[in-house]
Amino acid sequence: MRTKTLAIVGCGKLANIVAEALIKGLLPDYKLIGTYSRTFEKAENIAKKIQDLNLNYTCKPCHSLEELLNLKPDYIVETASPTSLRELALPALKNGSSIVTLSIGAFADNDFYEKVKETATENGTRVHLASGAIGGFDVLRTVSLMEESEVTFKTKKGPNSLKNTEVYDDALQTEEREVFKGDASEAIALFPTRVNVAVAAALASTGPENVKVSINSIPDFVGDDHRIEIKSDQIHAIIDVYSKTAKIAGWSVVNTLRNITSPIAF
Numbered sequence: 001m002r003t004k005t006l007a008i009v010g011c012g013k014l015a016n017i018v019a020e021a022l023i024k025g026l027l028p029d030y031k032l033i034g035t036y037s038r039t040f041e042k043a044e045n046i047a048k049k050i051q052d053l054n055l056n057y058t059c060k061p062c063h064s065l066e067e068l069l070n071l072k073p074d075y076i077v078e079t080a081s082p083t084s085l086r087e088l089a090l091p092a093l094k095n096g097s098s099i100v101t102l103s104i105g106a107f108a109d110n111d112f113y114e115k116v117k118e119t120a121t122e123n124g125t126r127v128h129l130a131s132g133a134i135g136g137f138d139v140l141r142t143v144s145l146m147e148e149s150e151v152t153f154k155t156k157k158g159p160n161s162l163k164n165t166e167v168y169d170d171a172l173q174t175e176e177r178e179v180f181k182g183d184a185s186e187a188i189a190l191f192p193t194r195v196n197v198a199v200a201a202a203l204a205s206t207g208p209e210n211v212k213v214s215i216n217s218i219p220d221f222v223g224d225d226h227r228i229e230i231k232s233d234q235i236h237a238i239i240d241v242y243s244k245t246a247k248i249a250g251w252s253v254v255n256t257l258r259n260i261t262s263p264i265a266f
């Protein structure tokens with residue numbers, strides 16, 4: 001298979017996992033040719049790691065999204081934020097770049113989601129939703145094809161991960177509480193970078209307005225636990241993923257990239 005060119009937008013913790021995987025040789029079908037982040041130094045850090053390998057290509061740290069798009073990467077890994085995905089999706093797809101994204105929350109906006117689908121189709125490009133901190137998209141999608149179902153999404157988080165949101169107060173340090181109950185669209189509106197997973201599970205099943213989401217704060221809880229339950233006439237499935245850190249999300253991007261070029265696809 002022809003080597004694919006790759007670029008990264010949003011050079012934080014998860015992007016670094018992807019870069020490290022590439023350096024370790026886990027992405028042999030890709031050349032990382034460009035990086036872009038709001039803070040230029042972060043884009044430079046990753047680019048330098050690649051440059052230090054002295055490979056037969058250059059990885060260019062970019063000052064703008066436009067500069068990155070001019071490199072015409074086959075794939076763009078987006079590990080920035082849902083706002084960034086909104087900015088880049090349509091120009092990237094028109095540019096001939098497919099996208100692997102973790103900021104799936106942006107697709108809770110149905111008009112945007114439809115526009116992305118249309119643009120990808122018109123330009124022969126694709127958007128891959130990485131499984132992130134959850135899994136089970138296969139079973140969710142399969143059941144949704146079979147018959148009607150009901151889907152719920154229940155998250156447990158520690159209070160510190162809810163700081164700087166409007167549901168936080170100090171009492172959460174000592175008392176367990178359901179801090180949010182609503183649908184996946186409402187959840188991402190309230191927590192714009194923290195429940196991409198709920199929107200992802202919803203898009204894979206009954207849709208962001210139909211998946212009931214419950215977010216629970218548990219004192220001293222470390223990490224996140226996401227429990228997705230789908231019930232239909234024939235099927236009852238529970239996908240429950242506990243993760244101590246968000247690293248699994250970075251690794252899910254690596255897994256998605258490998259799947260794209262692999263002769264065997266899961």
Ligand SMILES: NC(=O)C1=CN([C@@H]2O[C@H](COP(=O)(O)OP(=O)(O)OC[C@H]3O[C@@H](n4cnc5c(N)ncnc54)[C@H](O)[C@@H]3O)[C@@H](O)[C@H]2O)C=CC1
Nearest residue numbers: 010011012013014037038079080081084102132133196249
């Ligand atoms: N689907 C999932 O399971 C998960 C999804 N995420 C998503 O992944 C994103 C990245 O997570 P981390 O690497 O942990 O965050 P991080 O904060 O370590 O890195 C994000 C980087 O992107 C940059 N950035 C933010 N907005 C940007 C923009 N508009 N244009 C260019 N650069 C921008 C930031 O400056 C930062 O360097 C999160 O914001 C979240 O949306 C995170 C965890 C799990």
Ligand SMILES: O=C([O-])CC(=O)C(=O)O
Nearest residue numbers: 133193194195196197224
């Ligand atoms: O890391 C997690 O558990 C989920 C997360 O941040 C997201 O979905 O945006």
